Amino acid sequence: MLRPVLQYPDPRLSQKSEPVDGITEEIRGLVQDLKDTLISIGGVGIAAPQIGVFKRVVILDLSQARHDPDAPQELAPLINPVLTVLDPAPHEENEGCLSVPDFRARVRRPRRVALDAVDLDGKPVHLEGEGYYGAAMQHETDHLDGVLFIDRISYLKRSLYDKKLKKNRKM
Ligand code: NI
Numbered sequence: 001m002l003r004p005v006l007q008y009p010d011p012r013l014s015q016k017s018e019p020v021d022g023i024t025e026e027i028r029g030l031v032q033d034l035k036d037t038l039i040s041i042g043g044v045g046i047a048a049p050q051i052g053v054f055k056r057v058v059i060l061d062l063s064q065a066r067h068d069p070d071a072p073q074e075l076a077p078l079i080n081p082v083l084t085v086l087d088p089a090p091h092e093e094n095e096g097c098l099s100v101p102d103f104r105a106r107v108r109r110p111r112r113v114a115l116d117a118v119d120l121d122g123k124p125v126h127l128e129g130e131g132y133y134g135a136a137m138q139h140e141t142d143h144l145d146g147v148l149f150i151d152r153i154s155y156l157k158r159s160l161y162d163k164k165l166k167k168n169r170k171m
Helices: 025-041 062-066 131-144 155-170
Strands: 045-047 057-061 075-097 100-118 124-130
Touching: 025 045, 025 057, 025 075, 045 131, 057 062, 057 131, 062 131, 075 124, 075 131, 100 131, 100 155, 124 131
Parallel strands: none
Antiparallel strands: 045 057, 057 075, 075 100, 100 124
């Protein structure tokens, strides 16, 4: 089921999500809703808190790692993901977010990371990635800790965006 995506500055986007303690019907339903919502809106990933469910679940489109624009979507549910930095050298990607409308910015993060999670069968999943894909892994796990990409840009850029948003809301 398609679910509405929370939009910044909704304070719930800053809420920390709880670990999943079992693959229940509720979690399966959540994964399906996240997939439906991501397919409908488009994007490389989505995290459960973006649809107002504060559980540590994200979906990533693994086809994005292959640098092949024609690769079919491969939406992987990642439950209780844990991020490890493999190469801390700073790297910048141009990021956007389904929850941050009409804004993109370059965000500096560690260059290469690994992500360990379980899938819907409770089987371990291990992913490694860098560049755009590595940034996506970090961006989505950030959501589970209530962190948005705009929390990781300069104060100046952030305040310009906040001003623009306020102006648009008045119109
Ligand atoms: Ni996002």
